[in-house]
Amino acid sequence: MITSGNDFGSDCAPEEMTTIDPAELLSMWIPAAGTSAPLLMALSTVGTDGYPRLRHVLLSEFAGGAVYFHTDARSAKVAEIEATPRAAASVAWPHLGRQFTLHGDVSRADSDEEKRIYAHRGRYLQLLAWLNDASMTALPESARHDAWARFDAEHPSLTPPADWVGYRIIPTVITFWRGDPEGPSQRVRFTASSDGWRTEVLPG
Numbered sequence: 001m002i003t004s005g006n007d008f009g010s011d012c013a014p015e016e017m018t019t020i021d022p023a024e025l026l027s028m029w030i031p032a033a034g035t036s037a038p039l040l041m042a043l044s045t046v047g048t049d050g051y052p053r054l055r056h057v058l059l060s061e062f063a064g065g066a067v068y069f070h071t072d073a074r075s076a077k078v079a080e081i082e083a084t085p086r087a088a089a090s091v092a093w094p095h096l097g098r099q100f101t102l103h104g105d106v107s108r109a110d111s112d113e114e115k116r117i118y119a120h121r122g123r124y125l126q127l128l129a130w131l132n133d134a135s136m137t138a139l140p141e142s143a144r145h146d147a148w149a150r151f152d153a154e155h156p157s158l159t160p161p162a163d164w165v166g167y168r169i170i171p172t173v174i175t176f177w178r179g180d181p182e183g184p185s186q187r188v189r190f191t192a193s194s195d196g197w198r199t200e201v202l203p204g
């Protein structure tokens with residue numbers, strides 16, 4: 001549910017939203033990697049049967065005009081992206097009254113970016129990247145916990161496993177939704193064109 005707290009819709013005036021560079025607005029809304037907990041992002045890919053697939057991932061960073069996430073190379077989403085390198089993504093902040101949705105083309109991050117983001121992950125997620133595979137899943141819970149504790153003790157410092165991969169979405173359309181406690185909500189849609197971004201103001 002949308003709530004009208006003090007912060008609701010207060011971070012960017014609607015007029016600015018129509019003239020601002022959407023990359024600048026995303027930079028304002030998405031924290032820099034390592035500065036706070038990563039946002040949770042709904043990520044949709046195209047299944048090989050043509051139906052959309054949806055799950056949540058951490059939004060690792062917004063850099064160079066692209067939204068980055070990181071995952072396991074053996075995951076279904078990676079097979080889907082390799083088959084159809086397109087994705088849609090969305091983050092909502094209900095308490096602030098804002099949301100962005102975007103879609104665009106997907107490509108692999110470079111290895112320096114992957115290593116940098118892995119280093120920003122907390123210890124639990126670094127371990128998870130190593131230990132969240134099919135052989136672990138097949139073990140009973142106590143054996144999983146034992147294997148986890150053993151690996152943790154034996155590896156005080158970790159670098160990314162080979163299956164840790166990053167992807168960037170370069171948006172072709174970005175839509176910002178902003179709540180307004182004194183009136184209707186408003187969306188601003190930016191569509192990439194050869195002349196820059198085309199802007200449309202939309203209801204809803």
Ligand SMILES: Cc1cc2nc3c(=O)[nH]c(=O)nc-3n(C[C@H](O)[C@H](O)[C@H](O)COP(=O)(O)O)c2cc1C
Nearest residue numbers: 040053055056057058059070071072075076077078
């Ligand atoms: C809070 C939360 C954060 C998650 N973060 C990630 C992530 O950053 N990367 C990832 O691959 N999966 C993440 N997952 C797990 C995915 O939602 C998903 O279950 C998994 O990646 C397998 O998806 P796939 O089979 O569609 O590829 C997260 C799940 C939750 C609930």
